[in-house]
Amino acid sequence: MSRKINLTPRLQMAADMVVRNERNGWLVDVGTDHAYLPAWLLQNHRGQFAYVIATDLRRGPLDRARQTAREAGQDIDFRLCDGLAAVDTREADLIVIAGMGGETIVHILKNAPWSDWRGDGPMEDKVLVLQPMSSFPDLRKWLQENGFSIEEERLAREGDTLYTALLVRAGEMAPLTPAELWAGKNNHDPLRGVWLDMWAARVRRALEGMAQARGEGVSVRKRELEAVLSGLIDMKKEWELWQQ
Numbered sequence: 001m002s003r004k005i006n007l008t009p010r011l012q013m014a015a016d017m018v019v020r021n022e023r024n025g026w027l028v029d030v031g032t033d034h035a036y037l038p039a040w041l042l043q044n045h046r047g048q049f050a051y052v053i054a055t056d057l058r059r060g061p062l063d064r065a066r067q068t069a070r071e072a073g074q075d076i077d078f079r080l081c082d083g084l085a086a087v088d089t090r091e092a093d094l095i096v097i098a099g100m101g102g103e104t105i106v107h108i109l110k111n112a113p114w115s116d117w118r119g120d121g122p123m124e125d126k127v128l129v130l131q132p133m134s135s136f137p138d139l140r141k142w143l144q145e146n147g148f149s150i151e152e153e154r155l156a157r158e159g160d161t162l163y164t165a166l167l168v169r170a171g172e173m174a175p176l177t178p179a180e181l182w183a184g185k186n187n188h189d190p191l192r193g194v195w196l197d198m199w200a201a202r203v204r205r206a207l208e209g210m211a212q213a214r215g216e217g218v219s220v221r222k223r224e225l226e227a228v229l230s231g232l233i234d235m236k237k238e239w240e241l242w243q244q
Contacts, residue, residue: 002073005040010131010163013156014098017129017167019045025093029054030083030108031100035065039072053077053091055084083108094127098165102135106142128168136164137181144181149173153184155191162195178224179231186235188242196236203229 007015015037018027024047029038032054042052054076056062062080069076079086084095089112097105109128128148132139143150149171156163164184176185183199186192203225210222 002043003068003071005036005043005068005072007036007040009156009158011037011040011098013154013163013165014096014129014131015040017152017154017165018094018096019048021127021129021167022048022094024048024050026051026091027053028084028087028092028095030095030097032056032065032078033061033099035068035076035078037096037098038076039068039074042074042076043072051077051091053079053087055079055081055086057082082111084112087113089114092126094129096129096131098129098131099133102132102137102139105130105132105139106135109142109146126170128166130166130168131163132166133163136183139166140176140181140184143168144173144176147171150184153187155189155195157191162191162198164195177231178228179235182228183232183235186238188239192239193236193243196232196239200229200232200236203232 018037018041027038027041027049029035029052032038033056035054038052038054041049052075054062054065055078056065057080059080062078065076066078069078081087083097084092097108100108130139140150143166147170148168150166150168150173152167154165156165166184179199180186182203183196189195207222207225207229210218210225
């Protein structure tokens with residue numbers, strides 16, 4: 001009997017985005033680790049995918065991923081490579097990059113082996129599901145500056161930790177405010193209030209840590225963080241009005 005794959009809330013959030021946005025296309029799971037996500041998708045929504053590729057930078061995780069696929073009874077094409085280095089543009093309709101730092105996600109997208117991944121190039125018709133673990137402002141800023149549009153953000157709680165997932169396509173996006181670079185655009189998600197509180201607390205700690213520092217660079221950074229904090233507070237007030 002095949003092993004039934006169950007996902008953590010973080011991965012389930014990403015999987016739900018994939019299911020809503022893929023129909024009979026080629027799926028690539030970058031940095032697949034144990035391959036839980038592609039195995040679950042094939043077990044539960046096989047008819048939506050023409051082909052599934054899973055990549056990882058290291059042989060050990062890829063061996064574990066192959067074991068998961070065997071136990072789950074699913075056919076996945078595994079490739080040992082850095083990000084998308086061994087994936088042709090024609091093999092990637094929907095790309096999932098989950099569980100990595102925002103700076104690593106940027107590295108993977110920047111180094112996709114396709115000559116032109118912006119504008120009307122090979123990235124134009126692709127869907128990205130990104131689940132960053134750090135460097136959130138850097139990732140959103142890079143997407144904004146490089147021809148991508150964040151169409152949706154979701155939140156999930158796993159234990160005491162909140163996670164976000166971004167649905168991204170090529171296209172124009174309205175400029176994000178300093179606070180939106182940190183926490184994403186405001187929405188009605190029931191976890192949004194806690195998410196905003198978390199970021200506000202981090203910004204306040206950063207400002208407290210700079211209280212005794214001096215210098216023009218410090219002053220500029222303080223003003224930047226104060227603008228972020230003000231925006232987060234405004235978004236929290238807006239979210240609270242939506243809950244009434």
